[in-house]
Structure formats: structure tokens, C-alpha cells
Amino acid sequence: MIDQKTPDRKTSDDHALPNAVPSLTSNLDLEAPDKPYLDSNEIILNMGPQHPATHGVLRVILKLDGEKVMGTECVIGYLHRGVEKIAENRTYTMFNPYVDRMDYCAAVSNGLGYCEAVERLMNVEAPPRAQYIRVILTELQRLASHQLWLGTHALDIGAMTPLFYTFRDREEILKIFEKYCGARLTTHAFRIGGCQYEIYPGFEKDVKNFLAFAPPKIDEYETLLTSNRIWLERTKNVGVISAKDAIALGVTGPVLRASGVKWDIRKAVPYANYSKFDFEIPVGTNGDTYDRYLVRMAEMRQSLRIIEQAVNGIPEGPIMAKVPKLIKPPVGEIYHSIEAPKGELGYFIVSDGSTQPYRLRVRPPSFVNLQALDLMVRGALVADVVAVIGTFDIVLGEVDR
Amino acid sequence: MVEKYKCQYGSGLDAQTYLGQNYFTVDRSLIPDFLRLLRDEEQFDYCVDLTAAHYPKREKQFDVFWILYSFARNERIRVKTQIADGESLPSSFSIWPTTDWLEREAYDMFGIKFDGHPGLKRILLPDGWKGHPLRKDYDILRQDKEWVQINLGIESGQ
Numbered sequence: 016m017i018d019q020k021t022p023d024r025k026t027s028d029d030h031a032l033p034n035a036v037p038s039l040t041s042n043l044d045l046e047a048p049d050k051p052y053l054d055s056n057e058i059i060l061n062m063g064p065q066h067p068a069t070h071g072v073l074r075v076i077l078k079l080d081g082e083k084v085m086g087t088e089c090v091i092g093y094l095h096r097g098v099e100k101i102a103e104n105r106t107y108t109m110f111n112p113y114v115d116r117m118d119y120c121a122a123v124s125n126g127l128g129y130c131e132a133v134e135r136l137m138n139v140e141a142p143p144r145a146q147y148i149r150v151i152l153t154e155l156q157r158l159a160s161h162q163l164w165l166g167t168h169a170l171d172i173g174a175m176t177p178l179f180y181t182f183r184d185r186e187e188i189l190k191i192f193e194k195y196c197g198a199r200l201t202t203h204a205f206r207i208g209g210c211q212y213e214i215y216p217g218f219e220k221d222v223k224n225f226l227a228f229a230p231p232k233i234d235e236y237e238t239l240l241t242s243n244r245i246w247l248e249r250t251k252n253v254g255v256i257s258a259k260d261a262i263a264l265g266v267t268g269p270v271l272r273a274s275g276v277k278w279d280i281r282k283a284v285p286y287a288n289y290s291k292f293d294f295e296i297p298v299g300t301n302g303d304t305y306d307r308y309l310v311r312m313a314e315m316r317q318s319l320r321i322i323e324q325a326v327n328g329i330p331e332g333p334i335m336a337k338v339p340k341l342i343k344p345p346v347g348e349i350y351h352s353i354e355a356p357k358g359e360l361g362y363f364i365v366s367d368g369s370t371q372p373y374r375l376r377v378r379p380p381s382f383v384n385l386q387a388l389d390l391m392v393r394g395a396l397v398a399d400v401v402a403v404i405g406t407f408d409i410v411l412g413e414v415d416r
Numbered sequence: 417m418v419e420k421y422k423c424q425y426g427s428g429l430d431a432q433t434y435l436g437q438n439y440f441t442v443d444r445s446l447i448p449d450f451l452r453l454l455r456d457e458e459q460f461d462y463c464v465d466l467t468a469a470h471y472p473k474r475e476k477q478f479d480v481f482w483i484l485y486s487f488a489r490n491e492r493i494r495v496k497t498q499i500a501d502g503e504s505l506p507s508s509f510s511i512w513p514t515t516d517w518l519e520r521e522a523y524d525m526f527g528i529k530f531d532g533h534p535g536l537k538r539i540l541l542p543d544g545w546k547g548h549p550l551r552k553d554y555d556i557l558r559q560d561k562e563w564v565q566i567n568l569g570i571e572s573g574q
Contacts (some may be wrong), residue, residue, distance in 0.1 A: 100556055
């Protein structure tokens with residue numbers, strides 16, 4: 016193409032003609048023997064870490080043939096803070112707030128797992144009243160986590176409305192948390208041995224109001240998505256994982272249940288006082304993104320069922336067990352896990368009898384689940400990668416710790 | 417189950433219970449076979465976690481743990497073994513593919529090598545980092561200053 020210089024407006028006179036002479040030099044290389052066609056072989060595409068659909072700082076290296084994914088590799092660790100090292104240098108009590116910063120979308124669940132692990136190591140049990148408060152808050156947290164997942168997952172796929180609906184309703188849960196312990200996100204609600212705070216006056220009323228408020232809202236999300244043609248096209252048969260593969264890859268939580276494995280730690284290895292409540296474990300059949308959506312929607316309703324039973328049965332009594340001021344568990348090891356909104360959240364603690372854990376290992380559900388990404392997106396399209404990352408419900412604070 | 421394996425392996429294996437949780441302490445030489453046996457014969461088809469702990473004063477510095485779960489039996493057990501610094505372990509990737517990242521993390525944090533792992537490299541820390549932070553001799557304030565200066569262009573990450 017012939018290079019035509021545009022006249023410099025700042026220096027030229029308003030009425031004078033531009034005095035630039037068209038350049039006669041050409042950029043076309045007519046002598047070149049081969050025209051440079053673009054290579055249409057496989058390409059490596061780098062997605063993230065700064066990408067809105069990766070829900071944080073996840074970097075996925077994609078090997079693409081056209082639009083088809085030939086393989087992926089996850090690069091993680093951008094949010095690594097060395098939580099396990101910090102634990103070794105803090106007392107058991109001091110480490111408690113740190114666990115909230117792992118899965119920051121479900122801080123209450125993290126706190127429950129940690130407190131129960133230390134309690135088991137010390138052989139104490141939280142009093143019944145504290146157990147009930149814990150269950151109510153943890154199930155509210157599960158709901159909030161699923162709502163956040165639904166909003167962002169739908170947004171990734173292109174449905175914007177659910178985001179506003181879910182965030183509007185999640186606010187009601189966060190308000191209860193704020194009234195209870197003063198914080199909305201990193202709550203630090205529980206203590207080793209029970210709960211720090213007695214429930215505030217009107218707590219039961221607030222929870223009951225929420226129980227009346229939430230079901231129609233969940234129906235509302237379902238009307239937006241469940242039989243939405245675009246939603247079905249984008250999620251059905253996308254990211255399929257069989258039950259066998261899911262177990263081999265250590266996948267847990269709703270992702271495992273959507274593949275048809277009826278396994279929930281609340282039922283299999285009951286902790287807190289979940290054995291007292293009546294609820295179902297929703298399972299899927301196909302193990303695709305749509306089934307995982309259905310499983311989580313059903314789980315929200317089951318959480319409401321648990322909350323309803325719990326809030327009507329809060330017993331009187333103390334909220335703290337007799338725990339020494341200085342927590343010094345005896346020498347030993349414990350592995351304790353709970354059903355966090357994302358899957359099995361485990362704490363493995365090695366105690367040497369001092370006030371600090373000798374070794375504290377967190378088994379994060381998101382970290383282990385994310386390994387299945389490669390299997391689930393191989394052969395799919397680039398757009399499906401976004402859907403599959405969303406369907407895991409990963410939180411990078413927990414993946415990287 | 418415990419009796420059966422005790423007869424089979426003799427002194428290389430010990431079974432204990434603490435706070436209602438069962439664990440096996442096994443000799444390092446039994447490692448791939450015993451784990452495979454647990455999966456195939458005893459239906460421990462889900463490897464929950466793999467991790468380690470460092471005891472610098474001992475001759476065999478590392479405890480390595482496998483936490484296993486069986487869906488069929490609804491039972492969770494731990495397998496524990498001891499290895500010395502610099503000694504490697506056979507990878508259990510072919511038994512439970514989930515140990516892929518877990519072994520990489522153990523390598524990253526403790527420097528334990530797993531033979532036969534398909535791509536043993538650092539996972540949470542950057543590739544060029546020096547040192548393994550969860551070892552007890554790695555101070556909490558310590559960092560790879562050189563890496564920080566070259567890659568982040570700052571004096572210190574603290």
C-alpha cells in the first residue's frame with residue numbers, strides 16, 4: 016500500500032493546502048518468493064491469570080487446534096500465601112482467622128472444619144446449642160456460596176441477569192452474618208470449643224424470615240435458567256466426567272454427586288450434629304455441567320430444610336465447652352473433614368503437645384477438583400473451557416492457599 | 417484386615433488407632449505394593465490426600481502420609497511411612513491419578529522426589545524458586561531473595 020501521510024494539523028495553515036507530497040515508496044515486497052500465510056497448525060493460547068472467567072488468578076495454558084481444545088495445563092500459585100507455614104508459627108487460636116481467607120466465599124465452613132479438627136484432637140465437644148448455631152450458619156453459608164457460584168457461572172456463560180438476582184439475595188445472608196459476628200465475608204464466627212457469640216435477639220426471626228424469603232427466589236433463578244434454550248445448549252453434555260473417573264481423580268462435592276455418586280460427608284461420616292437432621296443428597300446422572308447446576312440448585316433447597324429444622328430446635332445451654340485458655344492438644348495426629356460447599360475440606364493436624372501445630376495440612380476441595388479440568392475439556396471448544404471452570408466452583412484462595 | 421497383612425508383611429507393617437482413626441505405619445520398601453493392594457483388594461479407591469511432615473532431628477527426616485477412603489466400606493485410613501532426606505518414593509500416580517498434584521505439592525514444599533511421576537515440578541511456587549518452605553529449617557521470613565529481585569524487581573517481598 017502506498018504510504019499517504021496525513022497532514023499535520025497543528026502546523027499547517029487553516030486555508031493552505033497540505034504541502035505533503037505522496038510518498039512513492041512501497042511497503043509491498045514484490046520480490047518475496049513466498050507469501051507469508053498464517054500457520055494454521057496447533058497453537059498454544061494462554062488464558063489468565065488476569066482473566067475474568069477464571070474466577071481469580073488461575074492461568075490455563077490451552078493447546079488449540081482451531082477452536083478445539085487438545086490439552087490444557089493449569090498454572091497455579093499466584094495467590095500462594097503459605098497458609099500451612101503460617102499455621103506452624105501461630106498458636107491454634109491465632110490461626111483460626113486465617114482459615115477464613117482460604118475459601119473466602121465460604122469462610123464459615125472453613126472455620127467449622129478447623130474448629131472441629133482441633134476439638135477432636137483435644138477430645139472436647141462443642142455443646143448442643145453451639146452445634147445448632149454452627150449448623151445454621153454453615154448451611155446459610157453453603158447457600159450463599161452456591162448463590163455466588165450461580166451468579167458468576169451464569170455470567171461467564173453469558174446470562175447476566177442471574178448475577179444481580181443472586182447477589183441481591185445473598186445480601187440477606189450476609190446481613191445475618193454481620194449481625195451475628197460483625198463481619199460479612201471473613202466471619203471468624205466459631206471458636207475452638209464452641210461459638211464466641213451468643214445469638215443476637217431476633218436471630219431466629221431473621222433466619223425464619225429468610226426461610227420464607229428464599230424458596231421463591233430459588234424458583235426465580237430456575238425460571239431464568241433451567242429450561243432456557245441457550246443455557247441448555249451451553250451446559251448439556253459439556254464437561255462430562257464419569258463416576259469412575261471422578262473417584263479416581265479425587266473429585267468431591269457437587270461435581271462428584273452430579274456424576275451419580277450419592278456421597279456426602281454430612282451423611283457418610285457425620286460431623287457436628289448433622290445426623291439429627293433429615294435431608295436428601297441430590298444426585299445427577301450424566302455428570303455434565305447441566306447436572307452439576309441441577310445438583311447445586313437442589314442442594315440449596317436441602318440447606319433450607321436443614322436450617323428450618325435447626326432453627327426450630329435450638330436448645331438452651333452454654334455455647335462454649337470447657338476449653339483451657341491456652342490450647343495445647345496432646346501429642347497425636349488427626350484428620351477431620353467436612354462437606355464444604357465445594358467438596359471435601361479436610362484438616363490434617365500433627366500436634367507435638369505445644370501451643371502451635373507441628374504440621375497443619377489443609378486438603379482443599381478446589382485444588383483437587385481442578386485437576387479434572389484437563390479430562391473434562393479435552394475435545395471441547397474454547398468457550399466450553401469457561402463453562403467448565405465455572406462449574407467447578409473453584410476459589411483460588413483455596414487452590415493456592 | 418489388619419491381621420491378614422501383619423502375617424503377610426511381618427515387622428514391616430504396624431497398625432494403630434488414635435482418636436478412633438486407624439493408620440498403618442509401613443516400611444518404605446512396601447510402598448507401591450501395599451498401596452496398590454489397598455486399592456485392589458480392600459476397595460480404597462479414593463485417595464483423599466497425600467502430605468508429609470518434617471522432623472529434622474530424626475535420621476529419617478520425613479513422614480509421608482496417604483489418607484485413603486473407601487466408598488464401599490465407608491472407611492477412612494491413613495498410611496504412613498518414613499523416608500530420609502534425599503530418598504525418593506515411588507509415585508502412586510498409576511494407582512490414584514489424583515496424587516498428580518498432591519505429589520507435586522509435596523515435592524514443592526518438602527523436596528521429596530517421587531519416581532515415575534509424569535511431570536514432577538513445582539506447583540505453588542514459581543519454577544526457579546530455591547528451597548522448600550515447609551521444611552522446619554526454612555524460616556518463615558526466609559525467601560529466595562535472588563528470585564524476588566530478578567522477577568519482581570523489588571528488594572524484598574516482605
